[in-house]
Every structure is written in C-alpha cells, then in structure tokens.
Amino acid sequence: xTMTKNDIVDTLxxxxxxxxxxxxxxxxxxxxxxIKDTLSGGETxxxxxxxxxxxxxxxxxxxRNPQSGEKITISARRVVTFKASPxxxxxxxxxx
Amino acid sequence: MxxxxxxxxxxxxxxxxxxxxxxxxxxxxxxxxxxxxxxxRIEIRGFGSFEIRHYKSYEGRNPRTxxxxxxxxxxxxxxxxGKELKERVNEGAGExxxxxxxxPVLSTASEGESAKVETPTSTSxxxxxxx
Numbered sequence: 001x002t003m004t005k006n007d008i009v010d011t012l013x014x015x016x017x018x019x020x021x022x023x024x025x026x027x028x029x030x031x032x033x034x035i036k037d038t039l040s041g042g043e044t045x046x047x048x049x050x051x052x053x054x055x056x057x058x059x060x061x062x063x064r065n066p067q068s069g070e071k072i073t074i075s076a077r078r079v080v081t082f083k084a085s086p087x088x089x090x091x092x093x094x095x096x
Numbered sequence: 097m098x099x100x101x102x103x104x105x106x107x108x109x110x111x112x113x114x115x116x117x118x119x120x121x122x123x124x125x126x127x128x129x130x131x132x133x134x135x136x137r138i139e140i141r142g143f144g145s146f147e148i149r150h151y152k153s154y155e156g157r158n159p160r161t162x163x164x165x166x167x168x169x170x171x172x173x174x175x176x177x178g179k180e181l182k183e184r185v186n187e188g189a190g191e192x193x194x195x196x197x198x199x200p201v202l203s204t205a206s207e208g209e210s211a212k213v214e215t216p217t218s219t220s221x222x223x224x225x226x227x
Contacts (some may be wrong), residue, residue, distance in 0.1 A: 001136050001137075002133040002137045002138065002139050003127075003128070003136050003137065003138040003139070004134065004138075004139055004140070004141075005140055006132075008127055008128070011123070011134055011213070012120060012123055012124065012127070013129040015123055016119060016120065016123060017128075019116075019120060020131070023110075023112075023120075024120065026110055027106060027110060027117070027120050027121070027124075028124060029119060029200070030106050030110055031102070031106055031124060032140055032142075032143045033100060034105050034106055034109070035102065035143070036142070036180070036181050036184065038097045038102075039177050039181065039184075039185055040181070040187075040188045040190060042185075042188055042189070043097055044097070045097045045102065046097065046098050046099065047099045047102070047125060048098070048099050048124065049099075049129075050099075050128070050129065051173075051175075053175075055185060056191065058203040060194060073128045076176075077186050077187075077189065078184070078185050078186050078188065078189035079177070079182070079185065080144075080177045080181060080185050081175075082144075082146075082174075082175030084172065084173045084175075084176075087222060088173055089131055089173065091129055091133050091170050091172050092132050092133055092148060092172065093170050093171050093172065094173070094205050095133040095134070095135075096169070
C-alpha cells in the first residue's frame with residue numbers, strides 16, 4: 001500500500017473535526033508547494049520531529065557507464081537530500 | 097526554513113488562522129510518520145517518495161578506535177526526490193550562486209566526446225532563456 005496526497009487529506013478530515021475536505025486538500029497542496037519553492041530557491045527546510053530537506057551542491061566528477069566502462073563526466077549539479085530526524089528514525093526502527 | 101516558518105507561509109497563502117494551519121501541518125507529518133511506522137510507502141507526486149529500507153546486520157568498525165562492532169539489523173526511512181523537484185532545484189543552482197565554478201580541471205579527465213548522462217532537458221515553464 002502506498003500513501004498518497006489524497007490519503008493524507010482523508011486522514012486530516014478524519015482526525016480534525018472542523019477541517020473540510022476542501023480545506024485539507026488546499027492545505028496539503030500548498031504545504032508541499034511551499035517546500036518545493038523553498039528548496040528550489042536553494043534554501044534548506046527543517047521539519048522538527050520529522051527531518052531536514054537539505055540542498056547540496058555537488059561538484060562535477062568523472063563517472064563510468066557501468067555497462068560499457070566508458071568514462072563520462074557527470075556535471076556539477078544541485079540536489080536535495082533528506083535526513084530523517086532521530087525521532088522519526090527511532091519510531092520507524094522500533095516499529096519493526 | 098523551519099516548520100514554524102513553513103506554517104506561517106501556508107497560513108498566509110490560504111488566509112487561515114495560524115493556529116489552525118499549525119494543527120493541520122502537524123497532523124500531516126504525524127500521519128506520514130504513522131504510515132512509515134507501519135512500513136507503508138508514501139508518494140507525493142512532483143515532490144518525492146518515502147519508503148522504509150531494511151538493512152541487515154553487519155560487522156562494522158568504530159572509525160576512531162578501529163574496534164569491531166556488531167551492527168544490528170535496522171529499518172530506516174529513505175527519501176527519493178521526485179522528478180519535478182529534482183529539476184527545479186538543479187535549475188535554481190545557477191541563479192543565486194553565480195560561478196563558484198573555478199573547480200580544478202583534472203588534466204587526466206579529458207575524455208571529451210562520451211555521452212552526457214544528465215541534465216534533464218527541462219520541460220519546465222520556468223525562465224530558461226534568462227540565464
């Protein structure tokens with residue numbers, strides 16, 4: 001089973017009495033859009049108790065095509081990495 | 097940006113009372129944590145997906161002392177960046193960090209021609225011709 005934005009919206013409506021489906025949907029969409037916009041602008045987003053989305057600049061490096069062994073230059077790029085908070089890690093690990 | 101700043105931004109955009117936005121945003125992350133706890137995957141289109149990765153036990157070493165340590169099997173959350181976010185973040189790279197690109201050029205790494213893996217042909221509607 002995979003949880004999607006829709007499932008999150010449904011959960012919100014179940015848990016919070018005074019939140020309509022429409023409101024919940026707008027909020028979830030805006031929430032992720034805001035995170036995306038912030039990261040796109042190069043700024044890190046920290047969610048206490050959940051984790052940090054960090055923007056990192058990677059330098060160019062020489063890689064290889066694993067199939068042909070051919071050398072290729074992997075150009076410099078900017079990427080997003082997620083580091084789970086200790087509490088999320090523990091919650092996930094202890095659940096197993 | 098911290099969670100409270102995020103809540104404020106969302107509240108402003110939707111003209112919601114901050115308290116209400118806070119309640120809902122917290123509930124979003126709580127429900128995501130609950131899903132991951134049960135081992136469920138989460139997929140947010142355009143943003144990315146979260147899944148639980150299982151790691152077997154292995155014999156590690158304390159990097160400082162070199163002593164052997166048994167690392168027990170563990171489950172950890174893993175985030176994979178979605179296509180749209182990946183592209184947007186990479187495109188943003190040029191804009192506010194101008195040419196720090198005085199990276200040393202390795203004289204040995206000169207194999208020109210070979211294929212360029214990479215740099216997704218941007219399908220995005222953002223200012224491509226502005227650079």
